Amino acid sequence: MEREEALETVQKYLKNKNLVKHSLAVEACMKALALRLNQDVEKWGLAGILHDLDYEITEKSPELHTTETVKILEELGMDADIIHAVKAHAAHVTCESEMDWAIFSVDPLTGLIIAATLMHPSKKLREVDVGFVQRRYKEKSFARGANREDIEQSKNIGLELDEFISICLEAMQGIDKDLGL
Secondary structure, three states, X not given: OOHHHHHXXXXXXXXXXXXXXXXXXXXXXXXXXXXXXXXXXXXXXXXXXXXXXOHHHXXXXXXXXXXXXXXXXXXXXXOHHHHHHXXXXXXXXXXXXXXXXXXXXXXXXXXXXXXXXHHOOXXXXXXXXXXXXXXXXXXXXXXXXXXXXXXXXXHHHOOOHHHHHHHHHHHHHOOHHHHOO
């Protein structure tokens, strides 16, 4: 599957613009991490952009999250490792690969970075730095939905938290206009 087809698929299943933006943010981070870890950038990007296709369908039943996505991806002939990563991001299967661990950690980090940006005086992603994100990260009451323990699993791909945040922040800054920030 090419990236354009993946984006069309996302737009078909996700009507909420913020969910589309979240998918784009996860895609950007996954591509940047793949590059850093010498992995398949396009494959990791596809896992990132497609990971939440059924979010709106399963929103009221979070235990079902990814079940519809998996069906859609199987129908599209998606690679098994991408499907496994999609399941892993929602903790429905054990993380086994670097791609699994990356998407598991990236998913909540993108939300934390967006929340931090909205708290920044400029509200501009390009003006947020790693230190600002780290200070928000340490505030337990800030962005409670961004599970810190999940984010810290970046250690399973050999990255310390500072580098992980830096890679993802820079990736998201590279698509700031698409994210509306």
